[in-house]
Amino acid sequence: xxxxxxxxxxxxxxxxxxxxxxxxxxxxxxxxxxxxxxxxxxxxxxxxxxxxxxxxxxxxxxxxxxxxxxxxxxxxxxxxxxxxxxxxxxxxxxxxxxxxxxxxxxxxxxxxxxxxxxxxxxxxxxxxxxxxxxxxxxxxxxxxxxxxxxxxxxxxxxxxxxxxxxxxxxxxxxxxxxxxxxxxxxxxxxxxxxxxxxxxxxxxxxxxxxxxxxxxxxxxxxxxxxxx
Ligand code: ADP
Ligand code: ADP
Ligand code: ZN
Numbered sequence: 001x002x003x004x005x006x007x008x009x010x011x012x013x014x015x016x017x018x019x020x021x022x023x024x025x026x027x028x029x030x031x032x033x034x035x036x037x038x039x040x041x042x043x044x045x046x047x048x049x050x051x052x053x054x055x056x057x058x059x060x061x062x063x064x065x066x067x068x069x070x071x072x073x074x075x076x077x078x079x080x081x082x083x084x085x086x087x088x089x090x091x092x093x094x095x096x097x098x099x100x101x102x103x104x105x106x107x108x109x110x111x112x113x114x115x116x117x118x119x120x121x122x123x124x125x126x127x128x129x130x131x132x133x134x135x136x137x138x139x140x141x142x143x144x145x146x147x148x149x150x151x152x153x154x155x156x157x158x159x160x161x162x163x164x165x166x167x168x169x170x171x172x173x174x175x176x177x178x179x180x181x182x183x184x185x186x187x188x189x190x191x192x193x194x195x196x197x198x199x200x201x202x203x204x205x206x207x208x209x210x211x212x213x214x215x216x217x218x219x220x221x222x223x224x225x226x227x228x
Pocket of ligand 2: 033056
């Protein structure tokens, strides 16, 4: 299953990816998470990306492609992957197509998680994640069952992102509408785009996504494309 989750910041891409990962035994490839690791490690790429991320702008396509190149060839991607936060521009989408077609491969589905802009700021400013396993939570909408303990792995250490403030969210939203939303008609024209209602409760969003995914036998068909 090669899946792409598309949606504005705070739509629930990471939340849903985390659930689908376990179900399909495929990794989440989140360029935002990869970039934050580079920043934390103080690598050259991380130093170049840090200020851009603080502003909420897009890191340049070349850096992103260098980071993602080779990642989909790793052993953990043998059953596929979930792309989260990539591609984010027309140039990245084209580079991904080239990368996949050179492996006689293609995306099985692109899921758009639709959420109204006015709710996204509150989603993002209340967001925190487990440092150990990356599970996402929210101060109001999605609290751990036991306060201070991760539901998934039991860790007690949580993290809040520096760019999850109101000002940066607004510029990230503008960037989404300008640079990333134009990918939607592109994938729609290829017949692989499905839009789900991201305003619904987390479990309901998962249900909508599962209903939109091709069945395993369809993915295993000769050319790897879903049977319609
Ligand atoms: P993205 O990866 O698209 O930026 P996240 O998955 O991190 O978004 O979700 C943003 C915040 O909103 C998190 O705090 C998460 O717990 C919360 N959230 C995700 N999906 C929903 C939902 N359907 N309803 C309410 N809150 C949600
Ligand atoms: P969100 O979960 O809110 O959608 P991400 O974690 O995906 O945010 O991304 C955080 C920041 O990292 C973005 O605002 C951007 O600066 C940078 N970034 C992540 N992925 C990409 C990408 N594919 N292209 C360019 N910049 C990216
Ligand atoms: Zn955890």
